[in-house]
Each structure stands twice: as structure tokens, then as C-alpha cells.
Amino acid sequence: MISRVTQQTIQHSALAGLQTNLGKVSDLQARMSSGKKITKPSDDPSGSARTMALRADKAAATQATRNADDGIAWLGTTDNAMQSSITALRRARDLTVQAASSGSVGASSREAIATEIDGIRDQLLDLANSTVQGRAVFAGTTGDGKAFDDGSSATPYAWHGTAGATVERRLSPDATVRVDSDGAAAFGQGATSVFAMLDSLSADLRGGAEVSGRLSDIDTKLNGMLSQVANVGIRYKQVDDAKTAITAKIQDTKSNISGIEDIDLAETIMELNMQQVAYQGALGSAAKVLQPTLMDFLR
Amino acid sequence: MSTFSGLSTALSSLNAQRQALQVSGQNIANANTVGYTRQRADLQSVDATSVPSLFSTPLGPGNGVSAVGIARLGDDFLDARLRTQTSQASFASANATTYTRLESVVTEPSDTGLASGLQQFWTAWEDVANAPDSGATRTALMGKATVLTNQISDTYRAYEGQWTQARTEAVATVSQVNTLASSVADLNNQIRGVLVSGGSANELVDKRSVIITQLSGLVGASARAMPDGTVNVMVGGNPLVSGDRAQAIELDGSFAMSAATAEPPVATDVIRLSWSTTGTALNLEGGSLAGTVSSLQPASSGGPIASAVGKLNDLATSVATAVNTVHAGGQTLAAPPNDTGVAFFSFTASLPAALGLKVAITDPNMVAAGNPGDGTLDGSTADQISQLREGTASPDAGWRNFVTDLGVASAAATRRSSVAETTRASAENLQMSNASVDVDEEMTNMLSFQRAYEGSARVLTAIDQMLDTLINRTGLVGR
Numbered sequence: 001m002i003s004r005v006t007q008q009t010i011q012h013s014a015l016a017g018l019q020t021n022l023g024k025v026s027d028l029q030a031r032m033s034s035g036k037k038i039t040k041p042s043d044d045p046s047g048s049a050r051t052m053a054l055r056a057d058k059a060a061a062t063q064a065t066r067n068a069d070d071g072i073a074w075l076g077t078t079d080n081a082m083q084s085s086i087t088a089l090r091r092a093r094d095l096t097v098q099a100a101s102s103g104s105v106g107a108s109s110r111e112a113i114a115t116e117i118d119g120i121r122d123q124l125l126d127l128a129n130s131t132v133q134g135r136a137v138f139a140g141t142t143g144d145g146k147a148f149d150d151g152s153s154a155t156p157y158a159w160h161g162t163a164g165a166t167v168e169r170r171l172s173p174d175a176t177v178r179v180d181s182d183g184a185a186a187f188g189q190g191a192t193s194v195f196a197m198l199d200s201l202s203a204d205l206r207g208g209a210e211v212s213g214r215l216s217d218i219d220t221k222l223n224g225m226l227s228q229v230a231n232v233g234i235r236y237k238q239v240d241d242a243k244t245a246i247t248a249k250i251q252d253t254k255s256n257i258s259g260i261e262d263i264d265l266a267e268t269i270m271e272l273n274m275q276q277v278a279y280q281g282a283l284g285s286a287a288k289v290l291q292p293t294l295m296d297f298l299r
Numbered sequence: 300m301s302t303f304s305g306l307s308t309a310l311s312s313l314n315a316q317r318q319a320l321q322v323s324g325q326n327i328a329n330a331n332t333v334g335y336t337r338q339r340a341d342l343q344s345v346d347a348t349s350v351p352s353l354f355s356t357p358l359g360p361g362n363g364v365s366a367v368g369i370a371r372l373g374d375d376f377l378d379a380r381l382r383t384q385t386s387q388a389s390f391a392s393a394n395a396t397t398y399t400r401l402e403s404v405v406t407e408p409s410d411t412g413l414a415s416g417l418q419q420f421w422t423a424w425e426d427v428a429n430a431p432d433s434g435a436t437r438t439a440l441m442g443k444a445t446v447l448t449n450q451i452s453d454t455y456r457a458y459e460g461q462w463t464q465a466r467t468e469a470v471a472t473v474s475q476v477n478t479l480a481s482s483v484a485d486l487n488n489q490i491r492g493v494l495v496s497g498g499s500a501n502e503l504v505d506k507r508s509v510i511i512t513q514l515s516g517l518v519g520a521s522a523r524a525m526p527d528g529t530v531n532v533m534v535g536g537n538p539l540v541s542g543d544r545a546q547a548i549e550l551d552g553s554f555a556m557s558a559a560t561a562e563p564p565v566a567t568d569v570i571r572l573s574w575s576t577t578g579t580a581l582n583l584e585g586g587s588l589a590g591t592v593s594s595l596q597p598a599s600s601g602g603p604i605a606s607a608v609g610k611l612n613d614l615a616t617s618v619a620t621a622v623n624t625v626h627a628g629g630q631t632l633a634a635p636p637n638d639t640g641v642a643f644f645s646f647t648a649s650l651p652a653a654l655g656l657k658v659a660i661t662d663p664n665m666v667a668a669g670n671p672g673d674g675t676l677d678g679s680t681a682d683q684i685s686q687l688r689e690g691t692a693s694p695d696a697g698w699r700n701f702v703t704d705l706g707v708a709s710a711a712a713t714r715r716s717s718v719a720e721t722t723r724a725s726a727e728n729l730q731m732s733n734a735s736v737d738v739d740e741e742m743t744n745m746l747s748f749q750r751a752y753e754g755s756a757r758v759l760t761a762i763d764q765m766l767d768t769l770i771n772r773t774g775l776v777g778r
Contacts, residue, residue: 007330008735009728016724040402041706042713049703051408056688056695059418063425070429135432141674143432143632165673170425170682173689261408294739298746 007293014286021279028272037263047260054260058253061246064171068243071169074179075236078137081130082186082229088127089225092120092198093218099205100212107208114205121198125150125157128187128195136160138183140167147183148195157196159189171242177235186228187221194221302769304362305762311363312755315342318366320748326736334509336373336734338501343367371501373508375524377730381723382512386519386585388716388723393590395716397465398709401607404457407702414702416450417618417688417695419443424685427668428678431632437663444643444658451615455608455653462556462595462604466570469591473550473572476517476588479510480532480545486510487529488543494528514539518548519585535582537574547575550592557651560597560605570595603708610701611653617694619644619656621687629667629680641665 003009031037041048099105099113129146130137139147139161149158161183168176187194197217204211319340329335345362349355406412423440430436486507493500511532514520520539523531532540539546552570553559559568570592572581583589596602598609626643633641643666647655660666669677688695 003729003732004737005732006735006737006740009732012731013728038408040709041405041407041702042398042402042709043706045703045706045710048408048706049699052414052699052702055408055410055414056418056699059415059422060688063422067425067429133430133433135676139674141669141677143675162672162674162677165670165677167676167678168682169429170685173686176682294742298742 007290010289014282014290017282018279018286021275021282025272025275025279028268028275031263031268032272035263036261038261044260051257051260054253054257058250058257060173061250061253064246065243065250067169068171068239068246071171071177071179071239072236072243074132074137074167074169075232075239077130077132078179078181079229079232079236081127081137082181082225082232085124085127085187086222086225086229088120088123089194089218089222092117092201093215093222095120096201096211096214096218100210100215110205110208114202117198117202117205121151121195121202124187124198125195128183135167136183137180138186140180141165148187148189148193151195151199155190157190157193159184159187159193169239171239171246175242177238177242179235179239181228181232186225188224197221302766304359306759308361308363309755309759309762311345311365313752313759315340315364315366316748316752316755320745320752322369323741323745323748327738327741330736330738330741334505334512335736336371336501336505336508337736339370339372340366341368341370369499369501371504372734373504374730374733377726377733378508378512379521381726381730382515382521383585384719384723384726385512386515386521388719389516389587390519390585390590391712391716391719393587393594395709395712397461397590397594397603398705398712400461401458401603402705402709404454404461405702405705413447413450413454413614414695414698416443416447417698420447420618421685421688421695424681427666428681428685431668431676431678431681434663437666437668440666441658441660441663447618448615448644448656448658451611451656452654455611455651458604458608458611459556462560462608463554465591465594465604466554466559469550469570469588469595472517472588472591473548476514476539477545477547479514479517480539480547483507483510483514483530483532483540484543484545487540490528491543500528515586517586518588519583535584537579537581548572548581549575552595556604556608559595560602560608562597562599562609564597564599569597569600607701607705608651608653610697612651614694614698614701615646615652615656617697619646619652621694622684625680625684625687626667628671630669630671630677631667632664632675633662637662637665639667639671641667643667 030039038044038047038051095113095116099110105113125148128138128148131145134145136142136145136147139159141162142160144160147160149155149160151157163184166178167180169179170176183189188196190196197214201211201214204214319342322338322340326337342364343366344364347359347361407414409415420440420443423436423443426436427433427440486503490500490503490507493503507530511520511522511530514532514534518534518539520532520534523533525531525542529542530540531538531542534548537546539548550570550572551567553568558565559570561568572583572588572592573579574581583592594602594604596605598605623642623644627640630639631637631641642659645657645659646652647657649655666681668681669675670679673679687693690696
């Protein structure tokens with residue numbers, strides 16, 4: 001059926017058409033000004049779900065870079081302390097070798113060597129008590145601020161750490177890395193510690209005893225430290241690599257979010273222009289159709 | 300046949316054409332009146348007078364024309380169709396509005412919504428895991444936790460506000476429906492009176508028709524015409540208006556969202572419609588009031604606001620339970636008995652979970668960061684809590700699912716609404732194309748009525764001249 005057309009129906013449908021056109025222009029305009037094509041979940045429910053998950057990933061990854069930075073500070077400090085300790089212990093070994101050649105070393109020289117050994121012990125103790133922001137890196141979970149007591153305390157060279165308790169930094173939902181080091185494994189503790197050994201070495205030197213037998217003790221400690229420093233190096237590299245990967249992942253996630261959420265500028269401008277043309281066309285035709293009536297032609 | 304009978308024929312035509320012209324004038328005057336239905340003067344020829352006898356035949360031509368009435372050129376079927384579509388479109392639109400409002404509250408996806416609040420809360424735990432000795436990170440964590448609880452309770456308040464607003468709207472709609480229904484009853488009464496006395500009630504009928512269409516939009520009313528010119532308005536199978544009597548409807552149920560949407564539902568608190576006089580339940584089949592009332596229902600009856608609020612409560616409960624379970628096993632920096640077994644979150648018992656959720660501890664040292672026995676500054680418990688965000692059963696995933704479901708439901712409701720609106724617009728267009736005034740058509744009619752009037756006047760003149768000839772110019776012989 002061809003329905004009857006009256007001025008009112010034309011006016012009505014013209015108005016409805018203009019409304020639709022203007023609504024589309026306004027939508028596109030809103031997209032242009034916000035730069036987003038998803039401003040509420042219903043714009044694209046599956047896209048919103050993905051961007052929300054991606055945002056969660058991004059937040060976790062951003063935190064992971066902070067964790068990694070912190071881990072690098074810990075492992076860097078540990079590494080430095082271990083390297084310096086090894087250098088210091090090597091110096092102690094050299095001095096022991098020197099003192100063991102008893103024929104050429106007099107009492108005063110042995111005293112000097114013993115004093116230097118004491119100095120090395122103090123230096124080692126300082127290094128073993130290295131801290132990052134007030135926390136001892138060789139006794140990670142202690143709240144005491146140091147890893148080892150000194151020799152004059154009630155419990156000489158006691159380790160403050162807890163066996164098995166580690167300080168971990170999270171690099172991903174599935175991976176953590178240990179950033180402290182087992183001080184007891186690196187330096188020993190109490191009577192069997194490297195400090196106690198150096199103490200007895202200097203006592204032997206002062207007492208004029210033969211010290212060549214000490215070399216093997218020093219070597220054992222040195223090997224223990226070397227294996228620890230290798231371990232720290234591996235973990236340092238692990239954190240460093242992870243940090244690079246995480247930074248790349250954050251970039252990826254950002255561009256993924258942007259790909260889902262953000263408008264394609266060229267496309268939107270194009271659409272907006274097309275819509276504007278359509279709107280102007282609708283306006284023009286409405287103006288032409290609504291004006292004339294039969295009265296214009298009857299006299 | 301009388302000598303003067305032609306005069307009365309011409310006169311009847313003059314009267315009838317003038318009346319028809321007046322109707323055209325009325326039409327043009329109301330060309331833009333909403334709800335006006337075009338009218339026509341019904342012209343009918345008048346039979347010739349016949350001799351009152353058996354087998355009589357009319358003598359001569361007819362006796363002119365008379366306007367027997369003014370017809371209203373409406374179509375009841377098009378009106379009924381428009382009303383059905385209006386009722387569905389209004390229902391769909393009310394639904395879509397509910398979802399749009401729900402959506403506008405969640406502000407996702409964004410960097411400021413509840414999801415982001417959750418993420419910041421979890422990452423704050425990682426900061427505590429990194430530096431359990433730092434009071435600053437512990438304080439920051441408690442700050443983030445407070446922000447999270449505030450975000451949850453703010454969202455709850457916004458939903459509650461939406462519910463209250465919808466309830467107020469429903470009350471206003473009910474009173475509007477009752478007013479409109481009594482207007483229809485009044486109009487029915489007037490129309491019946493006018494028709495009984497033989498008048499034209501077209502304008503009253505237009506007015507009534509507009510009101511009934513309005514009622515369709517509000518409560519899905521349909522009209523049933525009666526022989527006496529009145530219309531019965533049916534809502535949910537029962538008469539809202541019957542003749543000159545209107546039945547009032549009313550909205551019952553609690554004014555508080557928590558009571559009206561309680562689970563399991565309490566029959567006296569649930570929002571429902573009923574007939575005032577009988578108290579019988581009124582189940583609407585369409586109209587915006589049906590949409591509004593359905594949005595006020597408890598979650599088990601499919602109320603969208605109540606379901607959203609339920610999800611918020613679930614979120615609050617799952618965050619608190621998950622965190623507290625791990626937190627209680629951790630060790631704090633505080634002195635015994637607060638060194639372990641401390642709850643991080645707690646609920647205010649009298650309030651819904653989303654509103655009652657709060658950070659239970661005030662002392663930053665009471666944040667349990669470490670595993671008991673692993674040293675004072677162990678951070679493994681804090682790290683474990685931070686990882687509660689992972690997995691499909693996490694509060695974050697629950698919230699994401701809710702937002703996605705809301706998006707899907709909202710998109711579907713909006714689509715349904717726009718489809719229903721298109722159908723309604725086409726029904727309206729059909730109805731209007733039949734009922735509205737076409738100025739061109741009226742102009743043409745005016746032309747023909749005017750010409751007919753002129754013609755009748757000419758007939759009158761011709762008869763007058765005939766009579767003049769007869770009276771003044773005959774019988775002058777011999778004068």
C-alpha cells in the first residue's frame with residue numbers, strides 16, 4: 001500500500017532523519033575529542049574485557065620493573081661486597097704466604113702482618129654487614145640492620161639471618177628471584193666463620209706459630225665466596241634481562257591497549273566528514289521539501 | 300413540485316458547501332495540532348418528496364444536499380498498532396536507560412575505575428613485600444586499601460541512588476497513569492453525552508486517543524471501543540477505564556533498596572503494582588512503568604540494579620576473604636597478641652558487604668608482610684597477597700566479568716530499544732499518514748467547495764431570473 005503523504009509526515013520523517021544524522025555526527029565528534037572508541041563497556045564488550053585484562057597486566061608489569069630495580073640494587077650491593085671480600089681475603093692469603101716463609105720474617109714483621117690481618121677482618125666484617133636501605137644483604141630477613149655480630153660481642157660473629165628465609169623480588173606472576181645472599185654460606189658463622197679464622201690466624205702470627213697450614217683454610221673460604229659470587233652474578237643477569245623484557249612488555253601492552261581503545265584518526269575524520277555531508281544533504285532536502293504548498297501556485 | 304422548490308435545493312447546497320468549507324478550515328487550522336485527526340463533512344443528497352401512498356414513486360429530481368455529519372477519518376487498527384508498538388518501545392527504552400545508567404557508574408575501561416583501584420591495591424602489597432621495614436610503604440598500602448573500599452562503597456551508593464531514583468520515577472508514573480485514566484473516563488462520559496444528543500465529538504475523541512496512546516507508553520494500555528462511543532482501556536487484562544469509571548493502580552513495596560531487593564525476597568517489601576480497590580496484583584505487559592518496576596526487582600527475579608549490587612557485595616567479600624585468609628597466617632611487626640592472626644579487612648555487621656567493608660587495622664605495623672619464623676623483615680606473605688589478583692577466581696577477574704556482562708547486556712538492551720523505536724516510528728508514520736492533514740488536499744477541497752457554492756448561487760440567480768420573467772414580464776398584455 002502506498003501510504004498517504006502529508007506535510008506532517010514529511011516534517012516528521014525529515015526531523016527523525018535529521019536527528020539520526022546529528023546523533024551520528026555527535027557520536028563521531030565525541031570519539032574525536034576523547035580519542036577513544038571505547039568509552040563504556042557496551043561500546044565493545046569483548047574489547048573492554050581485553051583492555052581491562054591488559055591494564056591489569058600493565059599494572060603488574062610496571063610494578064615488576066620497580067621490583068627489578070630494587071632487586072638490581074640488592075644484587076649490585078651483594079656483588080660489590082663479595083668482590084671486595086674476595087680481594088681482601090686474597091690479600092690475607094698473600095700475607096699468610098709471606099708470614100709462612102718464617103726464615104725471612106722477624107717478630108716485628110709478623111706483628112705488622114697480624115695487624116694488617118686484623119684490618120682485613122674488620123674490612124670483611126664491614127662488607128658482610130653491607131646494607132641496602134638499612135637492610136643487611138647477607139641476612140635478608142633480619143630486622144637487626146646487620147648480618148654479623150662483631151668479635152667483641154657476647155656471641156662473636158653470630159649470623160643474624162634465618163636459614164631458609166630468603167628475600168625475593170617478583171618479576172612476573174610465575175617467577176621470583178632471590179636478591180639476598182646466604183651470609184652463613186659466604187662467610188660462615190660463629191667459630192667457623194672467616195672472621196674467627198682470621199682472628200686465630202693473627203693470634204698465631206703474634207704467638208710466632210707456624211701459619212702455612214692456614215692456607216688451606218683460607219682457600220676453602222675463598223672457594224666458598226667464589227661460588228657465591230658466581231651465583232650472585234647469574235641472578236644479577238637474570239634480573240637485568242627480566243627488566244629489559246618487562247620494559248618491552250609494558251610497551252607492547254600499551255600499544256595493544258591503544259590499538260583496541262583508541263580511534264584511527266584518519267578513519268574517524270573521514271567518517272565525520274562523510275556524516276557531515278549526509279547531514280547537510282538532509283538539511284538541504286528538508287528545506288526544499290517542506291517549503292512549497294499548493295498555495296504557492298494558486299492565485 | 301412547487302415553483303419555489305429549486306430555491307430550497309440551492310439553499311441546501313449553499314449551506315452544505317459552507318459547512319464543508321468550514322470543516323476544511325478546521326482541518327487547516329489544526330494542520331499542526333498533535334493528535335488531530337482530519338475530518339470530512341459527510342454530504343448526502345436529499346431524496347425527492349414522494350406522495351405518501353402505496354407504490355409511490357418520487358416525483359422529479361431530489362431536494363438538494365445536506366451535511367449529515369462530520370466524519371473523523373481515523374483508523375482504529377492503525378491506532379491500535381501504534382499503541383502496541385509504543386508500549387514495547389517504551390518498555391525497551393526504560394530497560395536500556397537502566398543499563399546505560401548502570402554502565403555510567405562503573406567508568407570502565409579506564410585508569411581511574413574500580414579495576415585500577417584493585418590493581419593499585421595489589422601492587423602496594425608488592426611494595427610492602429620489597430620493603431617490609433618501611434613504614435611509608437605500609438602506610439601507602441593502607442591508603443590504597445582505603446581508596447579501594449571507598450571506591451566499592453561509592454559505586455554501591457551510586458547504584459542505590461539509581462534504584463531510589465527509579466523508584467521515585469515509578470511512583471510519579473503511577474500517579475500520572477491514574478490521572479490520565481480518570482481523564483479518559485471523563486472524556487468517555489462527555490463523548491457519550493455529545494453522541495447521545497447527536498453532536499460531533501471528534502475533537503474529544505482525538506484528545507482521548509492521544510491520552511490512550513500516552514497510557515500505552517506508560518503501562519502498555521490497549522483500547523476497546525464500545526457501541527456507545529466510549530472506550531474501555533485494558534491494562535494487563537483488566538480494565539483501567541471502563542465507561543466513565545477509572546480504576547486506580549498503586550505501587551507497593553519498601554522504600555529502601557536493601558529491603559526491597561533482599562534475598563530471599565520478602566513478599567511485602569518487593570516493589571509491585573496492584574489495583575487499589577481489590578489489591579489484586581497487576582502484571583504489566585509493556586510500557587515504561589513495566590521497565591522501571593522490573594529494574595527494581597531483587598536479583599533472583601532478574602533485577603539488573605540488584606544484580607549489580609550483588610556483584611559489588613561479592614567483590615567486597617571476595618577481596619576481604621582472600622586477603623584475610625593469607626593475612627591471618629602472616630606475621631606482623633606488632634607486639635603479641637597482634638603478631639599474627641590479624642585480619643586486614645573487616646565488615647560493619649549491619650551494612651551490606653560493599654558498604655561495610657573497611658580496613659580493620661590502624662597501625663601500619665599490624666600489616667602482616669612475612670611468614671612467621673622467616674625473620675622479622677620477610678616479605679613472602681605480602682608477596683603472596685599481591686598474587687591474589689591472578690587467576691580466574693580472583694576478585695579482579697570477577698569484576699572484569701561483571702563489567703563485560705554489563706557491557707553485553709547494555710549493548711543488547713540499547714539495540715533492542717533502537718529496533719523497537721524504529722518499529723514504533725514506522726507505526727506512527729502510518730498512523731499519521733492516515734490521520735494527519737494534507738494542506739494541499741484541503742486546498743483542493745476548498746476549491747471544489749467554493750466552486751460548488753458559486754454554482755449553487757448561480758442556480759439561485761437563474762431561478763430568481765426565471766421567476767422575475769414569470770412574475771414581472773408575463774401577463775402584461777393590454778397594459
